[in-house]
Every structure is written in C-alpha cells, then in structure tokens.
Amino acid sequence: MRHIVIIGNGIAGITAARHLRKLSDDKITVVSSETEHFFSRTALMYIYMGHMKYENTKPYEDWFWKKNKIDLLNAHVESVDTSQKKLLISNGDTISYDVLIVATGSKSNKFGWPGQDLIGVQGLYSYQDLVEMENRTKGIKKAVVVGGGLIGVEMAEMLLSRGIEVSFLVREKSFWNNVLPIQDAQLITRHLRAHHVDLKLETELKEILPDENGRVKSVVTSSGESISCQFVGLTVGVSPNVDFLRGSGVEIKRGVLVNEFLETNIRDVYAIGDCVERNYELPGRRNIEQVWYTGRMMGEVVAQTICGKKTKYQPGPWFNSAKFFDIEYQTYGQVGNRLGSSEDEFYWEHAGGEKAMHFIWNKETRKFLGINAFGIRLRHECFDRWLREGRDIKYVIDHLPEANFDPEFFVRHEEEIQKHFSSTNVIAA
C-alpha cells in the first residue's frame, strides 16, 4: 500500500483523490492550509452576496472523506524533499510519501504597484481572501476594481450587491477584449454599465495612496485621475502557486512543468490543475490553463496513470462558461479576440442587446471552429460532438435548434439566427 499525498484540496486535488480511491486501496492524504474541507472556489462570490453560506459550497458532506478513507490534513506545506520523499509542514513535522501530487492552484498577481500591499488592497482567490474582503468592505462606500477579467467582474458584482459603488479599471478598449471579440466585449460592457458599474476603459492603475493608518485612501489611474475609495480589488490574473517547490529539484518555469502524463521531471511527483505548465503544446491551448474544468480533467487523468493505467492528458474541444451579472456566457471551440486571417465569422445579436451568438469557421474549408453564446444556453454535448466530427458551419447553423438548452417556454431565436445567417452569407450558402 502506497502513501499518496496530494497537496491542495481544490477541484484538481480532490478529483484526483476521489478517482484514486475508486481505483486503488492506497493510503490517500490531502493536505491543505486553506480550509478543512473541499469547497467550490467558484462559489466564493455567492457567499459574499448572501446567496449561500460556506456550508452550501461544499460539494460533499463532511462524513464523505472518512467514509471513503481520504485523510484530510489541515497543514501548510513549507517545502518538499524529493530525494527523501518527504514534506516539511508548518508545525515542523514531516510527512513521507510514495507518490506526490502537487495541486496547489494559483495566487493573485500583483505587478509591483506603489501601495499594492496597503490595508484594503487584495485579490480574490482563496477562502482567506473572502474573509479578508468581508472584513475590509464592511460599511464602506466606494471601491475600485483593477483588471477586466472574470474575477474582476465577479468582484464588481459582489461589491455592488452590498451597495458599494464600484469603479472598474480595464486596460482594454472594451471589457475582456483580450479574450472576447469586440462585438461580444461591447455587449458585456453595455451590460456592466447598465448595472451601474463605473467602467473606465483603456485605464490602468498607477498607484494606490494610503491614509494615515496605512489603509487605502485613493487610487491614481494612468489618466491621472484620482479616485478616492476604501477598498481596491486587484484582479489582474493569477499565477501558479509554486514558490514552495523552488529548490526541490522539481522543474518549474511559471508553473510546475509536466509532460503529457502530468509527470514532473522527478519520479513519483505529479502536478495537476492551475499550478501546472505543460511542457508540450496542445493546438489552440495555452500551456497554463487556470480553469475549473481543466483541473478536474487533470485530476481524473492523473489518477489513471498513478493506478497503473498510463493515460495521456488529452482534453477534448475547449469549453468554458461564466456569468456577467445577468448574462450567461458559454463558449465551445476556439473563438479568439481577433479574427484569424483564415477565419470567417457571423455575429448575431438580439434586438434587446442581451443575447448574442458569435460563430467562427475556417474560410477555406468552412469547418466550424467555435462559438460564443450570450444569454442563450447551449447543449455541451452537441457542440462537443460537432467539433470532434469537424462539422462545417452550415451544418451547425442548420442544426442549431438541437443545441438549444434554454428552459421550456423560453423565446427561441434559432429561426432568426438562421435567416440572418443565410442573408449575410449569400455567396457561401
């Protein structure tokens, strides 16, 4: 019986633990200093907004771990000794392992701004961040959020739900325009403004100024504007949380480098989830993918390999989703923020301005490449299949009704989309 130790109890580490348990009788220990039990990181915002309590964000009841013989250790790993196969934890104890899985996730980026460590300046990633945010935003009137990504928009929504005014500094021309095509980004930008977010586009943070108690008092933007505020959210992305591994012999660039079996350069040490940097390319994918789903998939895969069924990490067609205030977003396949030279596109937007679909396909082969959908739910299974089968754009448009996943009685738009498509793509159709 081996002792498999997993550092990190997020979605990647816990998925690995669950699958290891299904496949083996090895002793499994999950070490985390964040929370005693696994919770859904994506639900942090809902705790702050009062939609749920922390308890509600735990995907498994507390008895689950004992019943499935997954040992949970509430401790912080200081360093790893790969030659002795030992972990040094914060209370000075050591833990021996036979197999180690590093699943330590991310940490919020800070880019060396003056004042970035003041009281009331923070990112939002961990449970501790949430507690901190709860304490720092009690009774305040005004906040500034820096960085136009998914965590930034979540933070804006959280703060507004407490009646705190939000100025949102976004570097791009339109919200999330570094990921979304301009039409899509503009739709969301409008939506944020409709929700009274004071959106400052093409604006960056210059410095954060303190009051006499070392608390944030105001920020100065790249345009020279000074905004007084009592809280600053820094949401300019995250980086792999791997500093504790430096010097352990495990090869690290920005993240822990792994091969297609999620193995590191050291035998019996694996890495999964946000903290991973793949040492090989996958077409259309970045080498560090900090997404819930990839963490989960890697957890599944690494368990197979460790239990003797060597399995490559081969994620299927890309998918992701998010919700921007009231607009749900789903994406399948590859939709870049700029149309590639070999690509063609079709953008449809509903007259109400809160629903849209954006199709991308190859100009030559007409092969369907990807879709962004806003305000309309799509069936993952359909797009996964169509992308795997390499269907062309006409097929996708023709079969669009099959992929609708909206609840019963919702107004359907496929007919309009199809008409619109054939009228704008006369030559092609």
Place this chain on the structure above:
Amino acid sequence: MRLIRIIGLALFLAAFGLFLSLFFASEFTLTKEIFSDNVKPEHQESLLPMMEPLFGKKFGTSVSFSNTLADAVESVNNQFRQQQLWEKVIYDDYVGGLTRASLTGIVRDQALLLMILVFGVGALGALMFILPKANLEPAGIKNNGIFFHALNNRGWIGVLIGTLLIIFYIFLYFYDAYIVNWIVLVDPLKKWIDPNGSSSQWFLYGFLYTFAVVVMGVRMIIKYRHSRYQIFRTISVMFFQLALAFLLPEILVRLNQPYFDFKNMWPLDYDFFDAWHINMLTTAGGLGIFMFAWGITLFVIGVPVFVYFFGKRWYCSWVCGCGGLAETAGDPFRHLSDKSLKAWKIERWLIHGVLVFAVIMTAAVIYNFATGTSSFLGLDTYNHLRKPYGFFIGAIFSGVVGTGFYPFMGNRVWCRFGCPLAAYLGFVQRFKSRFRITTNGGQCISCGNCSTYCEMGIDVRWYAQRGQNIIRSSCVGCGVCSSVCPRGVLNLEVKDEKGRFGQPVLLGNNIESN
C-alpha cells in the same frame, strides 16, 4: 420608487397589525335568546343550570369566553359520566356557535369596512412593495442577502412568523372559537358569494390561503420575470388556487351542489372514500356522480398518464394547492430545506409510511362501506385509523408542521416528508416517465446554487458535478435549480424514456468512466 416600497411596506404592516389586533376586538355576552336559539331543545335542560349564571356577563376575549363555555359543557358531561348516563353526554360542538352568536362590537358592526382595511389595504401595500422591484433592479437571479436576512435565514422575523403560523394552525384545527373574530371578518365575502351562507373557519382558511397565494404569486412573478417557465407556472398555481380550490366549491354550494375541489385527489384528499363523502356525492344527482367518477379517474388515470408525459410537476408545482402555497408564499424559505443524506433517508421512510397508512385506512373505509362493518383486521376504523390519521397527518403534519415550519425547515416540509400523493406521483416519476433534469455535459462548477435552492432538499449538485441526469421521485419540477444555475447546466426536459438516467460522464476529457 424606493419611497413607494417603504409606504407599501408600512401599509401592509399596518393592515397586518390591524388583523392581529382584531383577534382581541370583540366582546362576548351570552343571553337567554342566544342560548335558546343555538342549543338543541333536548340539551337545553341539562346545560341551562351551568349556562344561566353566564347570561348577561361580558367577556373581553373569545379565549376566556369560549373556555368558560367549554368548561360548562364539560362539567355537565362529567356529571353524566359519573352517573353513567352515557346516552346523555353531549357531543355537539356548541362552543363555536355560541361564541359566534354572542359576539358584539366593531367586527360584527363593521365587518365589511374592516375586511377592506385589512385585506384591501394589505394587498395594496404588498403590491406597492413588490411591483417597483421590477424597475429598481434588472431582471435575473437576485438572491442577494438572503442568508443575511432575519426573515429568510431563521432570524427573529422568521421565528416570529413561524410562531404565528403555528399558533394560527393550532387554533384553526382545535380551537376555532378563539379565532371567531377573524371568521366573522370574512363573512361579507362569504355572503357575497353565497347570500345564505355564513363563514366558517374553513372559509377563513381558504380565503387567507388564496390571498397568500395570489399576493405572493405576484412577488414570485416579479422575482423570476426573466423566466417564462417560472411565470407560467406561477400563474397556473394562482389560477388553480383561486378558481378551483376557493371559488368553484363555494359557488357549487350556493347552487346546492356538493362542495368539491376538482383538482384535489386521493390520497392527499384522504377522506374521499369516507362513507359520508361517498354518500354526499352519490346522492347529489348527476353532478355528484360525475364528481365521484372524476375524483377516481384523476388518480387512477390522470396521475400515471400526466406523470409519464410531464413528470410529477404537472401536479405538484403547477396545480396543487399545497404546492401553490409553497411556490409562492414559501419561496422566500426554499433554501432552508435540509440537503443531507440523512434527511433523504428520513424522508423516504416518512413519506412512504404515510402512503402505506393512507392506503390501509382507505382500504378499511371502503371495506366498511361495502360490508356495513366498522372495523378492519381487528382495528376499529374510526378510532385506530381515521382519527389518528386526521389528527396526526391531516392536521398536525400537513397544517401545523407543513406550513408553520416554512421559516424553519423550508417550504416543502409536508410535500417532501408527508404527502402520500407526492409519494405516489414520485413512484411513477422515478420508474415510468419521460421527465428528467438534464445535466449539460461537463459545464458544472459545483457551486451549489442548485442544491441550496432546491426546496425538496435534493442534492442536485451531486448529480450535476458528475455529469449525470437528475431523476428523483421527490423532484416537483419547480425549475428553480435551472433558474439559479450560473452556467446553464440544468434543464427540465421531457424526452424519450430511453437513456433518461444518462451515464455519469463529464464531457471534455478522454476518459470514458467517472
């Protein structure tokens, strides 16, 4: 807009306060005439010595008055029992009738005005509070602050409302004389529907129930105005409660037809096969016979057919009165249901236990009806079956606990743990139906909104995060899990039965098993 809401809330609270204060509003004086008019001649002689000292004596509350009357009757009966004069013991309920007849004061004199002030102003205030929300915030899921609020999260407002509801139900079922002021308050409406009628505690209950469903139904529609599923469903329960459960039976009575709720059915309607009910329907001419046949058809054919095509929701969250109240007035408490595995285990024992109880009781009742006997398998049908069922299940479980516990255990306590009809519908849904909640590939992020807001306490996330469809006998198909899902993962669907359970596969990976 905000000002309108504040005024609305103030109006509503004022109307509610007036309603509560009316509990204490009347005076009660028994007189010789009232006594002679309301007590059967054969009981007058024995009751008079105990009642006479009360004549002309003023009582300040219905509670003290009716308790005094009840004591008087009880002491007379005790004498009879001591003398073993069993045939003389009085079983007629004189307390309610005498209390009502002895009532004087503002409620009797100004019932219509007070009714308008309480319910007219109350409804106006509630609507002024509810409707402007549509302008104040954009449509969409807005559960902000629910877990911080003293009403929604078992805080002092929740405890207060729960306590009031529990007290109200206990009075309604067991001490109706206490709430005689409220019964008289709604008499003008009863007379408007049926000039020869007179309001009873059940008319009061039906009216309050319908009032709650309609007013809170408007709130539900405003809250979920982005979802046509929720809008249609809410309009449906409002319609069925108002038209079929409340108005139609009252109109039928006015037309000298049997009181009948066309949407209620056995075994929720547990006395449908009681001899008195069968006799009432079958002696009421063609319409009565039709009602009897309709009631049977509904549960014999209606349930399996509709559940097969639409799932249990066609009844539980589109038609049913208990469901109607839960989905409207109960919506602010839906997240309080217990999602633990333990609760699920208790649920299965309890609800199926009640179903077995209802079936045995009904079998006994039908057997007795057919054979003219009064016991079944050695059990006295009334004392061992009907009475305990009526008390523990009919009154305590479905009423006191079922509604009174909304603010403590969520809005579907009865539907989840007790309703025998829900158990029956659930069997069909679980084993022979096209209905399922589809999980959308691998999109679940385990956030927990679906489980949190499932009023039936189903751990929806447990299925969704492993990529499996949700098929549970208890699911009432309210659709709120789908509404609150931030990633568009859940969808209520009716499709081919084949493969409805689905494989627990999370799309997006190269691994086939989970």
